[in-house]
Amino acid sequence: MLGKEVSATDDFVKGLWRENPVFVQVLGMCPALAVSNTAINALTMGLATTFVLIMSGMSVSALRNFIPREARIVSYICIIASFVTAVDYVIMAISLELHRSLGAFIALIVVNCLILGRAEAFASKNTVSRATLDALGMGAGFTVALLWIGVVREILGSNSLFGIALFPDAFQTWTVMVLPSGGFFAMAMWLLLVNWLKNRQTESQAQTQELTP
Amino acid sequence: MTGPVQQPPTSAWSMYRAIVGIGALCGLLIVTVYQTTAARIRENQERFLAMAVAQVLPAARSTLGVALTEDGRLEKTGEEFALPIFLGYDASGKLVGAVITAEGMGYQDKIRVLYAYSFDLDAIVGFKVLDSKETPGLGDRIEKEPHFLANFEKLDATLTPGGDSLLHPIVTVKQGQKINPWELDGITGATITSEAIGNILNNSATTWAPVLERNAQDFAIVELTEEP
Amino acid sequence: MSELKKYLEIGSSPHVTSGDSVEVIMRNVFIALLPVCIFAIYSFGAAAALVLATACVSCIATEHVLCKVTSQPSTIGDWSVAITGMLYGLTLPPDLPLWMVAVGGVFAVAVGKFLFGGLGSNAFNPALVGRAFLQAAFPQAMTHWALPLGDTRFVELPNSTLALPFAQPVYDAVTAATPLAAMKFDGIQAVNRDLLFGLTSGSAGETCAVLILVGGAYLVARNMMNWRIPISIFATVAAITWIFNLYAPGSYATPAFMLLSGGLMLGAVFMATDMVASPITNAGCWLYGFLIGSLVVVIRFWGGMPEGVMYAILLANAVSPHIDWFIRPRVFGVGGGTG
Numbered sequence: 001m002l003g004k005e006v007s008a009t010d011d012f013v014k015g016l017w018r019e020n021p022v023f024v025q026v027l028g029m030c031p032a033l034a035v036s037n038t039a040i041n042a043l044t045m046g047l048a049t050t051f052v053l054i055m056s057g058m059s060v061s062a063l064r065n066f067i068p069r070e071a072r073i074v075s076y077i078c079i080i081a082s083f084v085t086a087v088d089y090v091i092m093a094i095s096l097e098l099h100r101s102l103g104a105f106i107a108l109i110v111v112n113c114l115i116l117g118r119a120e121a122f123a124s125k126n127t128v129s130r131a132t133l134d135a136l137g138m139g140a141g142f143t144v145a146l147l148w149i150g151v152v153r154e155i156l157g158s159n160s161l162f163g164i165a166l167f168p169d170a171f172q173t174w175t176v177m178v179l180p181s182g183g184f185f186a187m188a189m190w191l192l193l194v195n196w197l198k199n200r201q202t203e204s205q206a207q208t209q210e211l212t213p
Numbered sequence: 214m215t216g217p218v219q220q221p222p223t224s225a226w227s228m229y230r231a232i233v234g235i236g237a238l239c240g241l242l243i244v245t246v247y248q249t250t251a252a253r254i255r256e257n258q259e260r261f262l263a264m265a266v267a268q269v270l271p272a273a274r275s276t277l278g279v280a281l282t283e284d285g286r287l288e289k290t291g292e293e294f295a296l297p298i299f300l301g302y303d304a305s306g307k308l309v310g311a312v313i314t315a316e317g318m319g320y321q322d323k324i325r326v327l328y329a330y331s332f333d334l335d336a337i338v339g340f341k342v343l344d345s346k347e348t349p350g351l352g353d354r355i356e357k358e359p360h361f362l363a364n365f366e367k368l369d370a371t372l373t374p375g376g377d378s379l380l381h382p383i384v385t386v387k388q389g390q391k392i393n394p395w396e397l398d399g400i401t402g403a404t405i406t407s408e409a410i411g412n413i414l415n416n417s418a419t420t421w422a423p424v425l426e427r428n429a430q431d432f433a434i435v436e437l438t439e440e441p
Numbered sequence: 442m443s444e445l446k447k448y449l450e451i452g453s454s455p456h457v458t459s460g461d462s463v464e465v466i467m468r469n470v471f472i473a474l475l476p477v478c479i480f481a482i483y484s485f486g487a488a489a490a491l492v493l494a495t496a497c498v499s500c501i502a503t504e505h506v507l508c509k510v511t512s513q514p515s516t517i518g519d520w521s522v523a524i525t526g527m528l529y530g531l532t533l534p535p536d537l538p539l540w541m542v543a544v545g546g547v548f549a550v551a552v553g554k555f556l557f558g559g560l561g562s563n564a565f566n567p568a569l570v571g572r573a574f575l576q577a578a579f580p581q582a583m584t585h586w587a588l589p590l591g592d593t594r595f596v597e598l599p600n601s602t603l604a605l606p607f608a609q610p611v612y613d614a615v616t617a618a619t620p621l622a623a624m625k626f627d628g629i630q631a632v633n634r635d636l637l638f639g640l641t642s643g644s645a646g647e648t649c650a651v652l653i654l655v656g657g658a659y660l661v662a663r664n665m666m667n668w669r670i671p672i673s674i675f676a677t678v679a680a681i682t683w684i685f686n687l688y689a690p691g692s693y694a695t696p697a698f699m700l701l702s703g704g705l706m707l708g709a710v711f712m713a714t715d716m717v718a719s720p721i722t723n724a725g726c727w728l729y730g731f732l733i734g735s736l737v738v739v740i741r742f743w744g745g746m747p748e749g750v751m752y753a754i755l756l757a758n759a760v761s762p763h764i765d766w767f768i769r770p771r772v773f774g775v776g777g778g779t780g
Contacts, residue, residue: 068228075235082240086243096258
């Protein structure tokens, strides 16, 4: 199935499912668990991370011949931290309430190992266009994963979605879902589902390969 | 680009070049973003505070930030404090109340609140939680429970005849057992948090109500020169 | 005794491996729990009966379905999961909505037992895992207590019991504070005689200390429970409380009150003695009991919540493998002087 040359679509698509940063690589757990208590928080966190991922991926890729091997980590961190600081200011300018609810986690995007991981593993070895596609795919995968967790937690924990009330007031909210432990529960449920689906996928692939040797 | 390639050690010059170059670029980026967003951020912060002040003291049309001097007097200030105090004036420039920020320990973490003190009623007449990490579903009911918020329509904070302390300390009582106007009707299931609010208000009002009353004369009327 | 094929299937309930089959042990645990259950139904009426039934059914059904899904032979036949369900039901407020009971039951077996490998592998007492989840998810419902011995308890159900799934329960006006909550928040100490005979409000099965002790004594007499664990817990709680009560009688409860109130009796006798999640050696059991006892006192005296038996036992469950590691019999001929 996988040829030698990697298509541009594959650079993008692999982050969504096959190498999904949250559900498959299990990277960036700190924000995935801590700021996914509402869908809007999850979305903002995902988009902010995606932005930093793309910008730092592009910069690292563009400067890859300029950055010497020995100084690469300090350079990557410097680039990532700058974009995170920029995002921090932009979010503050957009909405102070949003910034308060995300708390310290915006600043902690710097240490999201997903971003440094992509810079080191992909952007530093590939062209700007491929690095951008990869970052876009990984960012989208991260955002979607966070959103899934956030949607479950917000519906059960706050009886709303993107801040809009869903069911009548009689709905019993599950307090645990807005607490940190709810992040683990929602995350575990999705991991279970994704792994189950992936297992089925590989099993059916194995079967078709057996049939056509 | 396949397989490990043995590379010669990099020269110091190219390392300096890379690090200083990237540092400069990053610095430029941050300064640019800061410059473009600073005005919006300040605006947001002012709007947020103004909104909170308007909620606790709706009668106020304009506010004046004040600070306590060392000799126990109030003084107009433009500085920003962690726990700011504002005097509120109505449309005609008459002093209607003060908005005070206070904080104290709750069940999970510090709770920061804003409350309004009315000079006419000698009472706390408005209340808003600025910052709290209380348990959702239990402690955070101090922000939305109607009977608890009803406490702040007029919570008595009369001073002693000497004017140096509260006549009756503000205390939290069990839900449904409020008799006196200086008692806070608590919340069943959020006992610790509602007691914390009582303590925060009592401590803060004990300190500030005498100071405010003492200085009210000097600030009774303000020239409306600033924008609202 | 001869059914040796069952020798590895150690259930999640109090007993020792004396060669008895799982069924024999579970039957005895059932007998020991029966008076407690009957008293719960007597005291809280039809609502408690429904809570207990729902708890058992949800636990058994979850176990059965999970066994089928993972293509294993169903393990509900040995009754251990039924005992888990019963114990879980006994720890709940009797007027808890039945749908919450079911949610907690599914969680108890699926997460508390099955995820760890099922029968005999659970790190924590499954019944308490289910309860802890409910406590975190629905704190209001889990701290709402019905009055005991209500007049219409056999003919009428509280509004909250039959709340629709996912709907907020609507409570009747009559509500009560548990003796521990009354002590913590209002400084009112209940009468010891009421606590002993279960004339107070609380979780369905925790109110009557006498019947719990009788059940425990029965299991000890049949050599199906390690008596060191409850004795160690009781002694620790009594000793620490006695010291504080002596020092400041006004602010700290008496030892008798601490022993008889809340879930301490039920927890110490039937939960902490869970063979799978408690230490193996006798010395380890003493230490384990001491740990639970001191945690209970710490949480009750200085914690935010009035009751802490559940968290104390769960924490001690987590530590028990480490207790086993520290206190392990020296292998013959190995180690020597330095241990």
